[in-house]
Amino acid sequence: MFGNNLDMLKMTPETIFQYCRQSLLYAKGKSYIYYFLRAPIYNITTAEDAAELFQSTTLLDKSVIYKYLIPFLGDGLLISSDRKWFNRRKSLTPAFHFNVLQTFNDIFKEESLKLLKKLQHLQKDEIEINDIVTEFTLNNVIETALGVKLDDMKGSAQYRHTIHDIEEVILERIYNPLMYYDFVFRLFGRYKKHKEDLKIASDFSSKIIQKKREVYRKKKEMEKQQGNEVDDFGKKKRYAMLDTLLDEESKGNIDHEGICDEVNTFMFEGYDTTSTCLIFTILNLALHPDVQKKCREEIANIGDFSSLTVFDFNKLEYLECVLKETLRLYPSVPFIARTCVAETRINGLILPTNSQINVHVYDIMRDPRHFPNPTEFKPERFTPENSVDRHPFAFVPFSAGSRNCIGQKFAILEMKAVLVALLSNFEILPVTKLEDLIFEYGIILRTKQKIYAKLKKIEK
Numbered sequence: 001m002f003g004n005n006l007d008m009l010k011m012t013p014e015t016i017f018q019y020c021r022q023s024l025l026y027a028k029g030k031s032y033i034y035y036f037l038r039a040p041i042y043n044i045t046t047a048e049d050a051a052e053l054f055q056s057t058t059l060l061d062k063s064v065i066y067k068y069l070i071p072f073l074g075d076g077l078l079i080s081s082d083r084k085w086f087n088r089r090k091s092l093t094p095a096f097h098f099n100v101l102q103t104f105n106d107i108f109k110e111e112s113l114k115l116l117k118k119l120q121h122l123q124k125d126e127i128e129i130n131d132i133v134t135e136f137t138l139n140n141v142i143e144t145a146l147g148v149k150l151d152d153m154k155g156s157a158q159y160r161h162t163i164h165d166i167e168e169v170i171l172e173r174i175y176n177p178l179m180y181y182d183f184v185f186r187l188f189g190r191y192k193k194h195k196e197d198l199k200i201a202s203d204f205s206s207k208i209i210q211k212k213r214e215v216y217r218k219k220k221e222m223e224k225q226q227g228n229e230v231d232d233f234g235k236k237k238r239y240a241m242l243d244t245l246l247d248e249e250s251k252g253n254i255d256h257e258g259i260c261d262e263v264n265t266f267m268f269e270g271y272d273t274t275s276t277c278l279i280f281t282i283l284n285l286a287l288h289p290d291v292q293k294k295c296r297e298e299i300a301n302i303g304d305f306s307s308l309t310v311f312d313f314n315k316l317e318y319l320e321c322v323l324k325e326t327l328r329l330y331p332s333v334p335f336i337a338r339t340c341v342a343e344t345r346i347n348g349l350i351l352p353t354n355s356q357i358n359v360h361v362y363d364i365m366r367d368p369r370h371f372p373n374p375t376e377f378k379p380e381r382f383t384p385e386n387s388v389d390r391h392p393f394a395f396v397p398f399s400a401g402s403r404n405c406i407g408q409k410f411a412i413l414e415m416k417a418v419l420v421a422l423l424s425n426f427e428i429l430p431v432t433k434l435e436d437l438i439f440e441y442g443i444i445l446r447t448k449q450k451i452y453a454k455l456k457k458i459e460k
């Protein structure tokens with residue numbers, strides 16, 4: 001009579017994680033349905049069942065849980081649908097082109113070296129990995145999206161905290177079904193603080209956008225006269241995502257509000273996802289000294305850090321296997337969710353309008369049929385020869401199909417840069433044990449505990 005509603009009322013991020021794993025066990029590894037707030041939720045847990053959704057041209061609308069992101073991300077790429085999403089995706093794709101990534105590469109290397117400098121003083125202590133990694137990734141995403149160095153901006157520390165707090169409240173709402181109702185959130189949630197934070201974030205990015213717009217207009221006039229792209233110092237221009245958006249604005253394809261939505265979407269999607277993957281990668285490297293050694297051997301052959309190009313980072317195939325194996329075991333986005341805007345036929349089921357579909361990427365990537373001994377950390381699974389016959393949707397940390405992650409190449413490059421810097425200077429020693437971690441399920445996979453490691457300088 002009550003479906004799964006009573007189960008859900010007592011949930012915390014930690015129990016949701018366990019509930020989903022338990023449900024898979026009851027369903028004997030198959031996909032399953034439960035009922036929440038009178039609507040069916042179809043839970044996909046296998047690559048075979050996910051295929052139809054990933055290949056669908058109609059099941060593209062995001063589920064109701066994304067609605068809590070709207071006050072922050074508006075109608076940005078992650079949430080928007082139909083024509084708006086299609087046009088924006090088309091406009092923003094060039095912002096991730098290989099040539100643009102090459103200019104981002106310099107930013108990633110600069111930020112990696114800044115991080116190394118910081119770590120020199122922390123060598124003997126246990127280091128809280130979450131802390132150092134999140135500052136690195138947020139600096140990168142802000143500089144690549146907006147074209148400004150966060151450290152040079154007034155109010156930057158407050159902005160960094162604000163982005164973090166905004167995410168925390170959004171996740172709190174998603175985890176607690178009572179907070180789904182706006183009046184409950186206003187009365188009992190952190191509504192006032194959330195509203196203030198949203199204003200701080202929006203004022204901060206709006207100010208930068210306005211300034212950049214003026215510079216953009218002046219530069220366009222200059223470029224018309226000179227016929228090439230230069231920055232203030234006469235060097236080859238660094239291209240920020242904001243430049244792409246300002247280009248679109250000049251063609252009448254987006255307005256100020258739209259630009260703010262897209263900038264915030266990049267902050268949200270580009271920051272926590274990459275941090276989470278880096279935190280788990282550093283943990284895995286600390287726990288597997290043999291893997292660490294192999295990475296170091298590979299890195300030793302590619303040359304001096306400051307001269308490394310995107311091509312050099314692309315050559316690091318084993319390091320990429322380590323990142324992939326980490327994403328397989330600990331996907332930053334553990335599930336994705338869609339809504340059926342009309343009655344939908346999928347995998348032989350007929351789902352009524354407003355049904356939700358959760359694709360549990362976490363479970364899909366631990367399927368023993370595709371990844372034998374799935375809980376073992378084995379980067380070799382991802383060498384080209386071991387990947388040949390794998391199901392195309394067995395490894396989907398960046399989702400798949402037309403709504404896949406637009407930033408996946410950006411993320412891999414950014415993570416490789418900082419890992420090369422770390423591994424060539426430090427041995428990473430374990431502190432946190434895997435068995436002590438309690439996992440929390442949400443838009444982003446988290447652990448209840450912070451993750452620690454020790455660093456030992458490598459004498460060269």
Ligand code: HEM
Binds near residue numbers: 077273407
């Ligand atoms: C390890 C890092 C990352 C992971 C695991 C990841 C994963 C994902 C996943 C699973 C989705 C689909 C979400 C859904 O359907 O609900 C997604 C979408 C998206 N990601 Fe990423 N992401 C990462 C990094 C980034 C970065 C660095 C950026 C930007 C700088 C980014 C921007 C986006 C955007 C804009 C979307 C929405 C795309 C659309 O709907 O057209 N992501 N990401």
